[in-house]
Amino acid sequence: MFYDRAKIYVKGGDGGNGCIAMRREKYVPFGGPWGGDGGRGGDVIFKADQGLNTLIDFRYKKHFKADKGQNGMGKNMNGAAGKDLVVRVPAGTVVREAETGRVIADLVEDGQQVVVARGGRGGRGNVHFASGTNKAPRIAEKGEPGEERWLELELKLIADVGLIGFPNAGKSTFISMVSAAKPKIADYPFTTLVPNLGVVSVGLDRSFVLADIPGLIEGAAQGIGLGHEFLRHTERTRLLIHMVDTAGTEGRDPVEDIKIINRELELYDPKLAQRPQIIAANKMDIQPQAEENLARIKAEFGDKYEIYPISAATNRGLDKIIIRAADLLDQIPREELHPVTEEKVTVFEPAERFNVKRDYDGNWRVTGKEIERHVAMTYLEEEESVERLQRIMRLMGLEQALIDAGVKEGDIVRIGDWEFEWTD
Known part of the structure; x- marks a missing residue:
């Protein structure tokens, strides 16, 4: 799980x-x-x-x-x-x-x-x-x-590449073909209910981690569908592969799908919209709709994103997009993933040593980390230790604070888990 x-x-x-x-x-x-x-x-x-x-x-x-x-x-x-x-x-x-x-x-x-x-x-x-x-x-x-x-x-999963797109766009098939990951694959939306990680090998000495991010639909940034739960896993990626159902097998417009997903990324975190992204135009084996829609995608996004026509089910074009992803990762410094924050100046603000207030039954409750620590560390069964605790309370000003608050003979004063009877 x-x-x-x-x-x-x-x-x-x-x-x-x-x-x-x-x-x-x-x-x-x-x-x-x-x-x-x-x-x-x-x-x-x-x-x-x-x-x-x-x-x-x-x-x-x-x-x-x-x-x-x-x-x-x-x-x-x-x-x-x-x-x-x-x-x-x-x-x-x-x-x-x-x-x-x-x-x-x-x-x-x-x-x-x-x-x-x-x-x-x-x-x-x-x-x-x-x-x-x-x-x-x-x-x-x-x-x-x-x-x-x-x-x-x-x-927030740490992966080099995030695989995004609408449900049933072919992301699970893609990750199963290019890595050893074995996600659940079926012909219905929301097959993938959890992110899947796979290690993609490119040659003998090159590899990267690919994450399949499930559940992105319109309204994901506002919590609709499953996207709100998993959008956080895109935050640490350095590159996004945007998978789109080019054939429109679900009755959706692939051009509009790309716009919707990118809009959700920007609504969730504007930095995600600026992350390097390549488009994987999937399901190119379904003709003729795929070719027609591919031309529309290139016309709409060709000047902004690299577009690779692929078919994850038949393994067509996967080698090209994987090699290109590895090349882009070589150009994107890992430091961009976790930018160095501005130097923080710590200002010392002394904590309140104690606070006196009425308790639920009209008696007194004293709170404060310092005084509670002193009481917890005192051997209350030893008379000399109790006398030392009284001196500490007097030097802290607690004794006078209780008097000023109106404590009377016989009142109960509670500090932490301990109770004391007030005696003048």
Whole structure:
């Protein structure tokens, strides 16, 4: 099955907890803190693989979580880092954040990688919190939670040549004759419901990838028929072969067919209309309509496009158009496929440290990435750790913000998954 869209959940590994431990050895009085740090959580990494051409794997598995970091141990031993999770995706996959639609990565090269969910850092052991006034601290940090998010994946096939045209124009027959691809072929419209890829060999050391793009009809750019689902697969091609039913066996005018398809390309993406294109005037074995219409096609488009009369069913003229396509590809730089974007200047905008608002039941909800991280990394069962968290809240201004908002004795304050009772 061919799938070119998927929605999945990814989560980086949580960091390991820091350890609270004291040195207890004979002849070593007042040994002091000896707790090691937790290990870093693993990252979730997407890696482009040219051997894949569908997102079907993400239909059956939608949750991907990297390994957690190992907890710190006594004797000042640090925990091991969590193993990264490498997820293979087809080359040509666009990765977006589901909530915002922001593009995270466009993986176009084989082996290209991107971190889509970072693992949390390991918590520090109590050895880091010793001071001149606290020689044996019972303070350590829990591991930082790993990043988590929902992602939308969209596949845009990477092919050198895109085969476009109305249904039943002969595209499937063409690709089956010039490559080893074996698409479904039948004498009715919309036989092809998914894009087909084929590798076309031209001589011993020349080849290119050809994609049969199905479902293009009038209104495809607006979602009519199947074209809206598959027009995206023309975006990465460097050359288009426009297949037309020259004999008009479906009762359509071939001249008008060419105009309609090109109009749909322009409506979808104006750049596609400017892409190099050659016309394959198919079904020339059907006479006399084919000859008459070929003359009309040449009169209408001969000064703009190269036109090759062919018959995919009888293998007539296929060698000429394939050799010409290979020659044109030699002249079209691959860099045009993925133009270098303008240099982006990143402006630092500090995120809001916290936000205080009323919760659903009249109590208080505090949100904010920074404060939620502090709470998640605190050993709330340790009095000294809680006191440290209170100092952090005071220095951040959260305590005063709650007072200004009207918090009262006995109110519940929620931060992340935790609840605290307010005491003056």
